[in-house]
Amino acid sequence: MTTIKTTCPVCGTVELGVHNVLLEVPEGTEQGVYSFVCPSCFELRARAAGRRIVLLLQAAGVEPNAHPGHPITESEIVAFAAAIRSEPAPTRRL
Ligand SMILES: [Zn+2]
Numbered sequence: 001m002t003t004i005k006t007t008c009p010v011c012g013t014v015e016l017g018v019h020n021v022l023l024e025v026p027e028g029t030e031q032g033v034y035s036f037v038c039p040s041c042f043e044l045r046a047r048a049a050g051r052r053i054v055l056l057l058q059a060a061g062v063e064p065n066a067h068p069g070h071p072i073t074e075s076e077i078v079a080f081a082a083a084i085r086s087e088p089a090p091t092r093r094l
Contacts, residue, residue: 001017002017002018002060002061003015003016003017003018004016004017004018004021004057004060004062006036006045006047008038008040008041008043008045009045010038010040010041010043011038011040011041014038014039014040015039016036016039018060018061018062020036020037020039020084021034021035021036021057021062022034022035022036022065022072022076022080023049023054023057023058023062023063023064023065024064024065024072024076025049025054025064025065025066026066027066030051030054031048031049031050031051031053031054032049032054032064032072033046033047033048033049033072034046034047034049034053034057034062035047035072035077035080037080037081037084037085042085044077044080044081046072046077
């Protein structure tokens with residue numbers, strides 16, 4: 001099972017399943033933002049995804065969400081966080 005290692009500013013290094021990472025890459029660009037709910041403190045974290053990070057996430061199996069020209073919206077983040085919170089065992093894929 002592929003896991004993605006990233007860092008939470010509070011918890012340090014955390015591991016995420018591919019489906020627990022939301023990658024937003026605006027159309028026509030090669031970089032964007034990825035967000036996740038930390039499996040340790042359950043806070044929503046968003047981090048810049050430079051070109052290298054985008055490629056690494058895609059190689060791991062994360063499908064980028066391409067929005068024509070606009071960055072991720074607050075409502076999308078809220079929906080993602082709600083989806084993660086409704087997961088009975090958020091760390092079962094790790
Ligand atoms: Zn954390």
